[in-house]
Amino acid sequence: MVEPTLNQAVLRGFWADKAREASNRWTSPDLLAYELSLLAPLAQGARSVLDLGSGHGDLSRRLCPPGTRLVAVDWEPGFATAYTEPEHAFVQSLVTDFRTDERFDLVLLFGVVTCLELAEELQVYGALAAHVGPGGVAVVKNQCSTGREFAVDTHSEALATRYSGRYPSDEEQQARLQAVFADIEVIHYPDQFNPWPNSRHLAFVCREPRDRAASPNG
Numbered sequence: 001m002v003e004p005t006l007n008q009a010v011l012r013g014f015w016a017d018k019a020r021e022a023s024n025r026w027t028s029p030d031l032l033a034y035e036l037s038l039l040a041p042l043a044q045g046a047r048s049v050l051d052l053g054s055g056h057g058d059l060s061r062r063l064c065p066p067g068t069r070l071v072a073v074d075w076e077p078g079f080a081t082a083y084t085e086p087e088h089a090f091v092q093s094l095v096t097d098f099r100t101d102e103r104f105d106l107v108l109l110f111g112v113v114t115c116l117e118l119a120e121e122l123q124v125y126g127a128l129a130a131h132v133g134p135g136g137v138a139v140v141k142n143q144c145s146t147g148r149e150f151a152v153d154t155h156s157e158a159l160a161t162r163y164s165g166r167y168p169s170d171e172e173q174q175a176r177l178q179a180v181f182a183d184i185e186v187i188h189y190p191d192q193f194n195p196w197p198n199s200r201h202l203a204f205v206c207r208e209p210r211d212r213a214a215s216p217n218g
Ligand SMILES: C[S@@+](CC[C@H](N)C(=O)[O-])C[C@H]1O[C@@H](n2cnc3c(N)ncnc32)[C@H](O)[C@@H]1O
Pocket: 015, 024, 025, 052, 053, 054, 055, 056, 057, 058, 059, 073, 074, 075, 076, 093, 094, 095, 096, 109, 110, 111, 112, 115, 116
Protein backbone atom coordinates (compact mmCIF):
# COMPACT_ATOMS: atom_id res chain seq x y z
CA MET A 1 0.00 0.00 0.00
CA VAL A 2 1.28 3.52 -0.83
CA GLU A 3 1.79 5.63 2.32
CA PRO A 4 -0.16 8.92 2.43
CA THR A 5 2.23 11.81 1.78
CA LEU A 6 2.33 15.53 2.36
CA ASN A 7 2.69 18.37 -0.10
CA GLN A 8 5.87 19.90 1.34
CA ALA A 9 5.70 23.07 -0.75
CA VAL A 10 2.15 23.80 0.44
CA LEU A 11 3.15 23.06 4.03
CA ARG A 12 6.20 25.35 4.01
CA GLY A 13 4.22 28.16 2.43
CA PHE A 14 1.41 27.75 4.95
CA TRP A 15 3.74 28.08 7.96
CA ALA A 16 5.77 30.90 6.40
CA ASP A 17 2.48 32.83 6.11
CA LYS A 18 1.52 31.97 9.70
CA ALA A 19 4.90 33.23 10.94
CA ARG A 20 3.99 36.67 9.57
CA GLU A 21 0.80 36.76 11.66
CA ALA A 22 0.55 37.64 15.37
CA SER A 23 -0.28 34.06 16.36
CA ASN A 24 0.16 30.70 14.63
CA ARG A 25 -2.99 29.40 16.37
CA TRP A 26 -6.38 29.63 14.68
CA THR A 27 -8.27 27.37 17.08
CA SER A 28 -10.58 28.71 19.81
CA PRO A 29 -9.11 30.28 22.98
CA ASP A 30 -10.83 27.41 24.82
CA LEU A 31 -8.48 24.90 23.20
CA LEU A 32 -5.40 26.83 24.31
CA ALA A 33 -6.84 27.14 27.83
CA TYR A 34 -7.53 23.39 27.86
CA GLU A 35 -3.97 22.59 26.74
CA LEU A 36 -2.47 24.93 29.33
CA SER A 37 -4.51 23.22 32.08
CA LEU A 38 -3.45 19.81 30.75
CA LEU A 39 0.22 20.74 30.82
CA ALA A 40 0.30 22.84 34.00
CA PRO A 41 0.84 19.87 36.37
CA LEU A 42 3.64 18.58 34.13
CA ALA A 43 5.29 21.99 33.91
CA GLN A 44 5.10 22.57 37.64
CA GLY A 45 8.64 22.49 38.98
CA ALA A 46 10.15 22.09 35.50
CA ARG A 47 13.36 24.06 35.22
CA SER A 48 13.67 23.62 31.48
CA VAL A 49 11.26 23.12 28.58
CA LEU A 50 12.01 22.19 24.97
CA ASP A 51 9.27 23.09 22.47
CA LEU A 52 9.80 21.35 19.13
CA GLY A 53 7.73 23.03 16.40
CA SER A 54 7.07 25.98 18.69
CA GLY A 55 5.49 28.55 16.41
CA HIS A 56 5.15 31.80 18.36
CA GLY A 57 5.19 29.86 21.64
CA ASP A 58 1.61 30.79 22.50
CA LEU A 59 1.53 27.55 24.44
CA SER A 60 5.04 27.17 25.83
CA ARG A 61 5.71 30.83 26.69
CA ARG A 62 2.48 30.93 28.71
CA LEU A 63 3.32 27.63 30.36
CA CYS A 64 6.77 28.64 31.59
CA PRO A 65 6.84 30.75 34.74
CA PRO A 66 9.56 33.43 34.92
CA GLY A 67 12.97 31.84 35.33
CA THR A 68 12.16 28.64 33.42
CA ARG A 69 14.53 28.00 30.54
CA LEU A 70 12.63 27.61 27.28
CA VAL A 71 14.25 26.42 24.06
CA ALA A 72 11.89 26.86 21.12
CA VAL A 73 12.67 25.16 17.80
CA ASP A 74 10.91 25.87 14.51
CA TRP A 75 11.85 25.78 10.83
CA GLU A 76 10.36 29.24 10.23
CA PRO A 77 12.72 32.05 11.28
CA GLY A 78 9.83 34.51 11.47
CA PHE A 79 8.71 33.04 14.80
CA ALA A 80 11.97 34.15 16.50
CA THR A 81 10.68 37.64 17.35
CA ALA A 82 8.14 36.17 19.82
CA TYR A 83 10.92 35.06 22.18
CA THR A 84 12.13 38.16 24.01
CA GLU A 85 12.72 36.94 27.57
CA PRO A 86 16.38 36.40 28.54
CA GLU A 87 15.72 32.77 29.55
CA HIS A 88 14.02 32.01 26.21
CA ALA A 89 16.02 30.87 23.18
CA PHE A 90 14.75 30.35 19.65
CA VAL A 91 16.57 27.96 17.30
CA GLN A 92 15.71 27.85 13.61
CA SER A 93 15.90 24.17 12.70
CA LEU A 94 13.93 21.25 11.37
CA VAL A 95 12.67 19.27 14.35
CA THR A 96 14.37 16.24 12.82
CA ASP A 97 17.77 18.00 12.68
CA PHE A 98 17.77 19.66 16.10
CA ARG A 99 20.40 18.32 18.50
CA THR A 100 21.79 19.55 21.80
CA ASP A 101 23.55 17.94 24.74
CA GLU A 102 21.07 19.70 27.03
CA ARG A 103 18.36 17.57 28.70
CA PHE A 104 14.93 18.98 29.54
CA ASP A 105 12.32 18.34 32.22
CA LEU A 106 9.49 18.77 29.72
CA VAL A 107 9.60 18.29 25.93
CA LEU A 108 6.62 19.37 23.78
CA LEU A 109 5.69 18.27 20.25
CA PHE A 110 2.35 19.99 19.76
CA GLY A 111 0.62 20.14 16.40
CA VAL A 112 3.72 18.98 14.53
CA VAL A 113 3.27 15.30 13.64
CA THR A 114 0.60 16.23 11.07
CA CYS A 115 3.38 18.19 9.30
CA LEU A 116 5.79 15.23 9.15
CA GLU A 117 6.22 12.29 6.81
CA LEU A 118 6.22 8.90 8.52
CA ALA A 119 10.03 8.61 8.44
CA GLU A 120 10.33 12.07 10.04
CA GLU A 121 7.74 11.16 12.68
CA LEU A 122 9.81 8.13 13.71
CA GLN A 123 13.02 10.19 13.68
CA VAL A 124 11.57 12.90 15.90
CA TYR A 125 10.39 10.38 18.50
CA GLY A 126 14.03 9.35 18.88
CA ALA A 127 14.95 13.01 19.34
CA LEU A 128 12.25 13.40 22.01
CA ALA A 129 13.66 10.49 23.95
CA ALA A 130 17.21 11.79 23.59
CA HIS A 131 16.30 15.21 25.00
CA VAL A 132 14.16 14.17 27.98
CA GLY A 133 16.15 14.42 31.21
CA PRO A 134 15.98 11.91 34.08
CA GLY A 135 12.41 11.81 35.41
CA GLY A 136 11.30 14.09 32.58
CA VAL A 137 8.30 13.83 30.30
CA ALA A 138 7.57 14.34 26.60
CA VAL A 139 4.07 15.27 25.40
CA VAL A 140 3.10 14.62 21.79
CA LYS A 141 -0.18 16.14 20.69
CA ASN A 142 -1.90 16.28 17.32
CA GLN A 143 -5.05 15.34 15.50
CA CYS A 144 -5.22 11.62 14.71
CA SER A 145 -7.33 9.79 12.18
CA THR A 146 -10.21 7.88 13.77
CA GLY A 147 -9.70 5.21 11.08
CA ARG A 148 -6.78 4.56 8.76
CA GLU A 149 -4.00 7.10 8.36
CA PHE A 150 -4.76 9.72 5.71
CA ALA A 151 -3.17 12.81 4.18
CA VAL A 152 -4.82 15.94 2.76
CA ASP A 153 -3.62 18.46 0.20
CA THR A 154 -6.54 20.71 -0.54
CA HIS A 155 -8.10 24.13 -0.14
CA SER A 156 -9.42 24.38 3.42
CA GLU A 157 -12.60 26.43 3.91
CA ALA A 158 -11.88 26.66 7.63
CA LEU A 159 -8.36 28.05 7.08
CA ALA A 160 -9.24 29.95 3.90
CA THR A 161 -6.08 28.67 2.23
CA ARG A 162 -4.53 25.55 0.80
CA TYR A 163 -3.36 23.13 3.46
CA SER A 164 -1.56 19.81 3.60
CA GLY A 165 -1.35 17.45 6.56
CA ARG A 166 -0.89 13.79 7.45
CA TYR A 167 -3.10 12.24 10.13
CA PRO A 168 -1.76 9.01 11.67
CA SER A 169 -4.25 6.55 13.13
CA ASP A 170 -4.35 6.84 16.92
CA GLU A 171 -3.42 3.19 17.40
CA GLU A 172 -0.46 3.32 15.01
CA GLN A 173 0.85 6.52 16.56
CA GLN A 174 0.58 5.04 20.04
CA ALA A 175 2.44 1.90 18.90
CA ARG A 176 5.22 4.02 17.37
CA LEU A 177 5.61 5.93 20.62
CA GLN A 178 5.51 2.73 22.64
CA ALA A 179 8.53 1.50 20.70
CA VAL A 180 10.48 4.46 22.14
CA PHE A 181 8.89 5.08 25.57
CA ALA A 182 7.97 2.44 28.16
CA ASP A 183 5.20 4.51 29.77
CA ILE A 184 2.51 6.20 27.63
CA GLU A 185 -0.70 7.83 28.86
CA VAL A 186 -3.23 8.72 26.16
CA ILE A 187 -5.44 11.76 26.73
CA HIS A 188 -8.55 12.16 24.57
CA TYR A 189 -9.58 15.78 24.18
CA PRO A 190 -13.23 16.58 25.00
CA ASP A 191 -15.70 16.24 22.11
CA GLN A 192 -16.19 20.01 21.88
CA PHE A 193 -12.67 20.24 20.33
CA ASN A 194 -13.32 17.54 17.72
CA PRO A 195 -15.50 19.05 14.97
CA TRP A 196 -14.38 16.67 12.21
CA PRO A 197 -15.84 13.17 11.87
CA ASN A 198 -12.57 11.60 10.67
CA SER A 199 -10.08 13.00 13.21
CA ARG A 200 -9.71 13.85 16.88
CA HIS A 201 -7.21 15.58 19.13
CA LEU A 202 -5.06 13.27 21.24
CA ALA A 203 -2.16 13.89 23.59
CA PHE A 204 0.37 11.18 24.39
CA VAL A 205 2.19 11.72 27.68
CA CYS A 206 5.45 9.79 27.34
CA ARG A 207 7.85 8.76 30.09
CA GLU A 208 10.81 6.43 30.50
CA PRO A 209 12.69 6.33 27.21
CA ARG A 210 13.42 2.67 26.54
CA ASP A 211 17.05 3.21 25.58
CA ARG A 212 17.70 4.51 29.10
CA ALA A 213 15.32 2.19 30.99
CA ALA A 214 17.91 -0.56 30.45
CA SER A 215 20.85 1.62 31.50
CA PRO A 216 22.08 1.48 35.14
CA ASN A 217 22.60 5.27 34.96
CA GLY A 218 18.97 5.93 33.94
C1 LIG B 1 0.28 23.65 14.60
S1 LIG B 1 1.74 24.64 14.81
C2 LIG B 1 1.94 24.40 16.55
C3 LIG B 1 2.78 25.45 17.21
C4 LIG B 1 2.93 25.25 18.72
N1 LIG B 1 3.55 23.96 19.01
C5 LIG B 1 1.61 25.38 19.41
O1 LIG B 1 1.06 24.35 19.85
O2 LIG B 1 1.10 26.50 19.51
C6 LIG B 1 3.03 23.60 14.10
C7 LIG B 1 4.39 24.26 14.11
O3 LIG B 1 5.37 23.30 13.71
C8 LIG B 1 6.29 23.91 12.81
N2 LIG B 1 6.86 22.82 11.99
C9 LIG B 1 6.20 21.97 11.18
N3 LIG B 1 7.03 21.08 10.65
C10 LIG B 1 8.27 21.37 11.12
C11 LIG B 1 9.55 20.77 10.93
N4 LIG B 1 9.73 19.70 10.14
N5 LIG B 1 10.60 21.30 11.59
C12 LIG B 1 10.43 22.39 12.39
N6 LIG B 1 9.24 22.99 12.61
C13 LIG B 1 8.16 22.48 11.99
C14 LIG B 1 5.45 24.91 12.04
O4 LIG B 1 6.24 25.93 11.46
C15 LIG B 1 4.52 25.43 13.13
O5 LIG B 1 5.06 26.52 13.80
